[in-house]
Amino acid sequence: xxxxxxESILKIHKKYKSQNKICGYAFLRAFPDGKVNGKKFDVDEKxxxxxxxxxxxxxxxADKAEVFKTHCLKEFPFPEYPNEKFLGEDLVWVRxxxxxxxxxxxxxxxxxxxxxxxxxxxxxKHNIASPIGCMHRAEEFxxxxxxxxxxxxxxLQYIVYGRFAGVKVVDLIRKSKxxxxxxxxxxxxxxxxxRWSKAQ
Numbered sequence: 001x002x003x004x005x006x007e008s009i010l011k012i013h014k015k016y017k018s019q020n021k022i023c024g025y026a027f028l029r030a031f032p033d034g035k036v037n038g039k040k041f042d043v044d045e046k047x048x049x050x051x052x053x054x055x056x057x058x059x060x061x062a063d064k065a066e067v068f069k070t071h072c073l074k075e076f077p078f079p080e081y082p083n084e085k086f087l088g089e090d091l092v093w094v095r096x097x098x099x100x101x102x103x104x105x106x107x108x109x110x111x112x113x114x115x116x117x118x119x120x121x122x123x124x125k126h127n128i129a130s131p132i133g134c135m136h137r138a139e140e141f142x143x144x145x146x147x148x149x150x151x152x153x154x155x156l157q158y159i160v161y162g163r164f165a166g167v168k169v170v171d172l173i174r175k176s177k178x179x180x181x182x183x184x185x186x187x188x189x190x191x192x193x194x195r196w197s198k199a200q
């Protein structure tokens with residue numbers, strides 16, 4: 001954390017704490033050399049949901065330093081799946097975004113790098129080892145409030161991780177709220193499942 005991280009959080013919270021539809025604040029992260037991780041927000045202190053600003057705004061490829069109000073995290077707890085140890089946090093961020101907005105601040109309060117053997121650089125491996133949670137995460141990205149390309153990606157991942165979880169394709173389609181999208185994504189999902197299985 002930067003020396004002024006807590007001060008920056010408290011300052012922005014004082015400004016926005018009375019707005020009940022705001023669940024938290026997204027600050028920037030930076031590398032040790034000072035370079036911003038990813039890109040800055042197009043507008044400083046931009047108010048919008050995680051879906052509108054980060055996903056549909058095509059800014060999902062880099063980590064940010066999120067600070068959430070406790071009651072909002074309690075309202076949207078992280079789901080737990082037996083024998084699974086990994087789950088992308090954006091499953092919760094997307095669910096929360098359908099009820100709340102965030103303030104996006106162009107100030108880095110978190111400085112860090114990535115380990116070669118860390119979660120970020122080995123995400124697919126961890127996803128495959130926790131396929132049910134990843135399948136449910138993919139379902140959230142198939143919803144109609146996301147851009148088409150993210151919905152298609154979600155559909156592919158739904159099939160891929162569903163198969164890694166041992167669920168039959170016919171059951172994946174039957175259980176999906178987005179049967180047409182799941183059906184369309186089945187050939188590509190099965191191809192990816194085969195390819196990733198061989199790479200294990």
